[in-house]
Amino acid sequence: MKTRTTLLTLLALLLVVPFGEASATSKRKGPYDFNKPTRTKQRNHFKLTFEYTPQYDNNILKYSDYDVERFDNSTEPNPTPVSSLSDWRNQFALKASRSKKWFLNKQTTLSATLRWNIWANSSVLNSNAYWMQWEQEIIDPVDFKVAYSLWKRTPLRSYTDRDTREWHLAQFDQNEYTFRLEVDNPWLQSVTVKPYYQIRNQYYNEYFTEFDMTGHTSGFDFAYRLFKGSTITAGYEFTSMDNTGRDQSIGSSVALPVSEDSEYGNASYQEDELRFDVSSKFVLPKLGDMRWGLDYTYRNRQYITDNSVSDDPFHAGRSHKFHRVGVEIGGDPIHSTSVTIRVENESRRSDSPNPNVPKYKDYDATRIAINLAYRIF
Secondary structure (H helix, E strand, C coil): CHHHHHHHHHHHHHHHCCCECCCCCCCCCCCCCCCCCCCCCCCCEEEEEEEEEEEEECCCCCCCHHHHHHHHCCCCCCCCCCCCCCEEEEEEEEEEEEEEEEECCEEEEEEEEEEEEEECCCHHHCEEEEEEEEEEEEECCEEEEEEEEEEEEEEEEEEECCCCCCEEEEEEEEEEEEEEEEEECCCCCCEEEEEEEEEEEEEECCCCHHHCEEEEEEEEEEEEEEECCEEEEEEEEEEEEECHHHHCCCCCCCCCCCCCCCCCCCCCEEEEEEEEEEEEEEEECCCEEEEEEEEEEEEEEEECCCCCCCCCCCCCCCEEEEEEEEEEEEECCCCCEEEEEEEEEEEEEEECCCCHHHHHHCEEEEEEEEEEEEECC
């Protein structure tokens, strides 16, 4: 595992050496992601943006078909406290950035984002997040970024507390530290390479501390600008997460095993992720400048426990493949405003010696979102 991560990091650094100035293209996760606000080339500049993103999700708990059927028939033994598996999430975000020549006569950009997620009918799933970034020009063609993000009270679903055998909603806080270079190829200005390294920690609420995890990610994005306003981006990353909380007392998990997933066992895993994104700009009569994007993400996760299937039925020998396809279109109909509509489909398919794993872990979800942004300053 260490050898693989080291080789990936070295490869990313080797790709950096012959390249130069950063582009604004960034890893796409949706029109309302933490990637914005991006760097601005204006000096001594302050930006403040407010965003509102209503999103419809037809499977807010990522339930399998089996779980959906039990939910619809009211036969769940201990249901997660939501009234419907489909719901509207209202997301509010306030984003600020300031650019100025603070160090070595090079541009420095400080950015921050506050985000609140409020569900229309499932307030138990409400959460919030914070994000900060420092971006520094090193030499004319190179930018270095350091970012910190914190997700608070991120909800999952109800699970069994293995010590008390009671059911509770699982929630976790997640923080990430990201270190990224953005460089352009001085001989081919249309090419940008962005290697990065990330440290991640997840801390669960008091009922599920055995889920606590820590790990790291190494990866890079490769962007190619076909022509003005059109870009193709490909990315790869490798993630290794260690289930640190598993070393706690196993409580009653062996004496009173459950047929469904619970917190016992070793959830450590390694994951490969591939991303592909194409975006372009165009002009429509009376609407002006428009943009569209198409993106695809594939993840392959392998659980790496040494436990036997009998001792750890929901992790031993388990793997899953994740697919997400998204399409979006947007424009700037009024000065200082932007509107983006996004539709995405997401699925997960699992493989395991335990036939119950796909039964509970496979899911499909479709989401529709409208991002409305207004630049205050």
